[in-house]
Amino acid sequence: MKILKEYFLERISRKEPEDIMRIANTIGPLLDGVVNDIFMTYRMELLSEPITYIVPAIWGAKKEGELTPVQKDINLRAVPIINKVFALLQIKKIDPDQEFALYFLIRGIIIAKITFMIEAFKGRLSERSMDEQSLKEALMRFKPHGSA
Numbered sequence: 001m002k003i004l005k006e007y008f009l010e011r012i013s014r015k016e017p018e019d020i021m022r023i024a025n026t027i028g029p030l031l032d033g034v035v036n037d038i039f040m041t042y043r044m045e046l047l048s049e050p051i052t053y054i055v056p057a058i059w060g061a062k063k064e065g066e067l068t069p070v071q072k073d074i075n076l077r078a079v080p081i082i083n084k085v086f087a088l089l090q091i092k093k094i095d096p097d098q099e100f101a102l103y104f105l106i107r108g109i110i111i112a113k114i115t116f117m118i119e120a121f122k123g124r125l126s127e128r129s130m131d132e133q134s135l136k137e138a139l140m141r142f143k144p145h146g147s148a
Contacts, residue, residue, distance in 0.1 A: 038114060078107075
């Protein structure tokens with residue numbers, strides 16, 4: 001009994017606390033970095049195209065037709081990060097359908113972050129133009145008083 005007790009106590013005491021945020025703290029900045037890089041590099045194209053433009057760019061394929069050169073370049077920037085994030089998850093035994101599902105989730109996060117940035121930027125632009133418009137209207141309503 002003493003041997004079993006020592007064995008179990010030794011195993012429990014040797015186990016060090018894990019940092020449960022270790023992988024998340026690595027993955028988060030990777031995803032944010034690639035999203036910021038893509039948005040800052042291609043913001044004019046992303047703002048002028050339909051919001052769905054980013055989906056084939058991240059996936060690297062279109063149902064019909066070819067990717068544009070910009071979409072191909074976006075894909076080249078995204079794929080290494082997608083693969084790195086998948087590797088950081090350190091999943092050993094995985095079925096092909098589970099692997100696809102994880103890649104699907106990673107790509108989905110990137111797409112969601114980029115579409116959010118596009119829509120937030122468009123919203124900010126419309127706010128600014130509305131502010132400028134209301135300022136112009138306010139200036140037009142002012143009437144000078146007195147003389148200089």
